[in-house]
Amino acid sequence: MENLEALVIARRLRVPIGDAPAGGHPGWGEAAARQLDAALLSVGFKCSAALLERLGALRGETVLDLGVRVLAAVRELVGDHVRHNAYFIGFPSNVPDTMEFWAGLLREALLDPVAAARVRPATLNLLALPGYGRYQHTYADLLAAHAELIPLAGDRVTVLDLGASLESEARELFWSMAGSQVPLPAEDLTALRALAAFCPDEPEHIPVRENRAVVNEERLAAGRPLLVDTVTDVLRLACGASGGDVTLATLTRFRSFRRAERRALLQALDAVASPARLGDVPRHREQWKRLGERLHPHEHPRFPRAAQVFEVARGARRARGLGSRLESSLAQGRTGEALGLLAQAPGALLRRLDHLLRTADDPSAVLDAAGQAAAGASGRVLLSLREHLHNRLGPVAGRVFANRHGRAWTTPDARSPIEESVLSRAVAVLDEEIIRRLPDPGNLIIDPDVLDVALPLSGKAVAPGLGMLPRGSLSAVNGELLRFFVHWRQAERRTDYDLSALMLDASFGDPEHVSWTNYHNAFATYSGDLTDAAAGASEFIDIRLPQATKPIIIPQVYLYAGEPFDEAAEAFFGFMTRDGGQKGRPFEPRTVRMKSDLRGAGRIALPLAFLRGEDGTWQAKWLHLYLKGRPGFNQVEGNRVTTSLLVRSIVERDHLRVRHLADLLARRGSAGEHTTYIGLQAPAGLPEGARVYTPATLHELIPA
Known part of the structure; x- marks a missing residue:
């Protein structure tokens, strides 16, 4: 039951209370509710007015028991359930120059007779030097070295609402x-x-x-x-x-x-x-x-x-499927026969529409068949095809493919073009069918901040977490300091992950990087390399956005040695934003904007990219991608070209966003008196019975 309760809190941001008994010592429940609200605020959450009122009416001991469970659920959601130590105790201050640091370790090793006996210049392994890759101080030492975080109005506050039973x-x-x-x-x-x-x-x-x-x-x-x-x-x-x-x-x-x-x-x-x-x-x-x-x-x-x-x-009985018969027809150029085979499989016809339009002698016949198939295909197929055809109108850096695990690769785009008039007719057919299926929005209210969130046409590669958005979404990044973090804990084998950041110019060239081989550049600082995570390890990278000389910043997590992401006992990535003068610990939960697990099948994780616009503002574009990488010893220097091409292909792709669906809802019109709200978080004061869609429930907007 407690696991289900934590699941509801994490996925719906609602605290299920139901018919919990009221009563007890007068005022005790209110005091306990205020204590819970204060504790939640320290990790970037707070109770809604309705939740606070309901908690205040309960017995004090009931509130305390519930509060322990609620606080545990949200702390894990934000990544505050573990201790985030940093290799250099003063990070982001007093991080040494990379070569100076290694030279110091080597000097100490040579001065130690026992360690010096193991140092062989011909086979020198810098990562094996004494003291490298392991914490040299306790978590308590780290806390003592950092001042308290100064709370600011721009810190994240996520509201927990009152739930039913x-x-x-x-x-x-x-x-x-x-x-x-x-x-x-x-x-x-x-x-x-x-x-x-x-x-x-x-x-x-x-x-x-x-x-x-x-x-x-x-x-x-x-x-x-x-x-x-x-x-x-x-x-x-x-x-x-x-x-x-x-x-x-x-x-x-x-x-x-x-x-x-x-x-x-x-x-x-x-x-x-x-x-x-x-x-x-x-x-x-x-x-x-x-x-x-x-x-x-x-x-x-x-x-x-x-x-x-x-x-x-x-093999005792032969059965030839639709796929093999279809491939045979297309290979021999018999498009009419292929359309006949696909007549009973509308989804398959629409998925092959691009190929059919490129190979058909008469595109009109293909479009007629597509119009008939649209009525029998799922809404997700219609929207996916709509996005695909829209991107066929312009040149692309390359074609991006991603499997169900987020493993991605790119290829040059060798497809022949399709006439714009043909694409426009196909798009019109799809939009007409999508509009027909959309529900009556009634009084439609849309938060402008949600307009650039991509429609969740597939959720397989998106691990749940705090602040997660579908691949292709754009979200504003506010604050002067951007801090990435990764935490992992090995299950059985010594495991070394490396947090890195690749920086590119506006044409996705002229690369720079910050990683364990380069602790600094003009605007970024790395917290230090950890090579063992038996008790958990955390790494950080600070980006000072006003000083950034590169408009494209791509955080990455590399598997250098040990257990893959989906085999480690725990592995997650996230980012924080702060104002320039806001100090605090390396990890401050109320400044965390996004956190999710790493569990893709690849050995290089690309969660998202940060882009600076012409007006100087920054946005995050969500990637949710993994690269295959090598079995071991992956590092940013060896993957700059692959990463640049992959990210460019995603960044330049025009994903289908909430903005498009909002336009279709407006074209559909309304005859109802109910309210539909679409936003990043439900506001207070919506009419009773309002339909609310947030990123956690955005999939419900995809028509059947």
């Missing part, structure tokens, strides 16, 4: 996540699994198949009918029920299923295994063969079509 809040969160039109990241799938076990009902329509598989796990355990309409749905469910990957990106070791479970899986498979659906089996042939060994289909002759699935997997 835990059951009600958990159900609302479950329905939002299960009914999402957008694929969820791994952390949200884990949360969805916990919510599915807690909530007795689920939405009628679960469009994303990974979400459906998670819900089906609970249905299978309870002996309820399964929600499947393809053979792959059954495979996803079997993987999830075995503790494996419902996205099918990694192989699953299937467990032994109970007889009732085998019967339920085979019955569901038999119901959907039509001849047309058998063509989906070869894509996951090996997993189907392993599943067949666990389900024993030969013991259930009542399900002959289910048995055919495993015959296809073993």
Whole structure:
């Protein structure tokens, strides 16, 4: 129950209270509520007026118990649940020159007879010098060396609102996540699994198949009918029920299923295994063969079509899928035949629209088919295609591809152009269909700060956290000092991550960097290199924005040695902003603007880039990307070209943002009297029953 409570607080910024009993010593509850509010303010949170009033009516001991849990949840959300020490105790002051620091370590080693015996000039390893890469002072020493933070009005204050009962809040969160039109990241799938076990009902329509598989796990355990309409749905469910990957990106070791479970899986498979659906089996042939060994289909002759699935997997039966027939038609230039094949798969047709328009002799026929397909495709496909076609109108630095884990790569754009009139007609068709599906906004209120937030067309690469926005979003950066931080704790092996920053000019050239090989430049300072994180390690980089001579700054986290991001016991990145005269500790939770876990499959993390506009103001552009890198010893000097091209391709891409959806909502018009609010955070005073969309619920705006 406490885990669900923390989940609701972190994801919805609401404190579930429900019917907690009031009473107790007069004034004690109010005093405890004020103490909680003060404690929350120290980490950049505060209670709303409604929450504070409700807490004041409770028993004092109830408020204290709840306050401990609330404070723990928000401290972890902001990254304040660990101690952030710095290698150089005075950081950002008194950080030595890089060569001077190494020379000092070498001099000390040579003066120590024991250490000197290990120093071999021919094989000198600077990172192995005594004292390098490990804290030389305690966290208490660090606190004593830094003055208290001076609170300023510009510090972050995130409001926690009053929630209903835990059951009600958990159900609302479950329905939002299960009914999402957008694929969820791994952390949200884990949360969805916990919510599915807690909530007795689920939405009628679960469009994303990974979400459906998670819900089906609970249905299978309870002996309820399964929600499947393809053979792959059954495979996803079997993987999830075995503790494996419902996205099918990694192989699953299937467990032994109970007889009732085998019967339920085979019955569901038999119901959907039509001849047309058998063509989906070869894509996951090996997993189907392993599943067949666990389900024993030969013991259930009542399900002959289910048995055919495993015959296809073993190669005893041939099934040619839509994909192979389509590729054959396109390879031979038979666009008309390809359109006929795609007539029954509207989503597939729209995903291939660019290719079809480039290869067709008559683009009008393709556009006519696209117009018919638009009515049967999901809203996410329509919006994704809309963004894609808009970016085809102008030149790009390169094509960017990112998989479900955020692993990214670029290629030159060798596609032939499409006539502007053809693109304009296709865009008009898509906008018309999207407008038709949008809900009546009623009285629409939009916070201007949310207009440049990108629509969440895929959430798989975006780890949940504080202040997180979808890839391609732009957000203002205020303050004179920008400070990046990374914290990690190794699980089993010595692990060395390196925080670095690459600085580029306006044409993405003339690179400079700050890292463990270069502690300073004219406007940036590195906190020092840590090479072991058995008890946790933190690194920082300060950027003095008014003195920055480069308009593009790209923070990066490199795996130098040890455990990858998704194997470490803990790993997260974030950034803070402060005014120039605001001192304080290296890590001050109330100045944190963004924090999220690092868990991508690559060895180089690129969370976001900072860009200075022509008017001198700074913005963050959200990347959520990972580069493959080398197995070890990655550093910024070896990846400058790759990083520059990748970031340029993302920065120059015009992502579909809330601004576009707001324009479509305005074109749709309104006949209702209700209120719809879209913003970064819900304000007080909205009418009762108002529909509120914030970054945490922005996926609910994607039409079905």
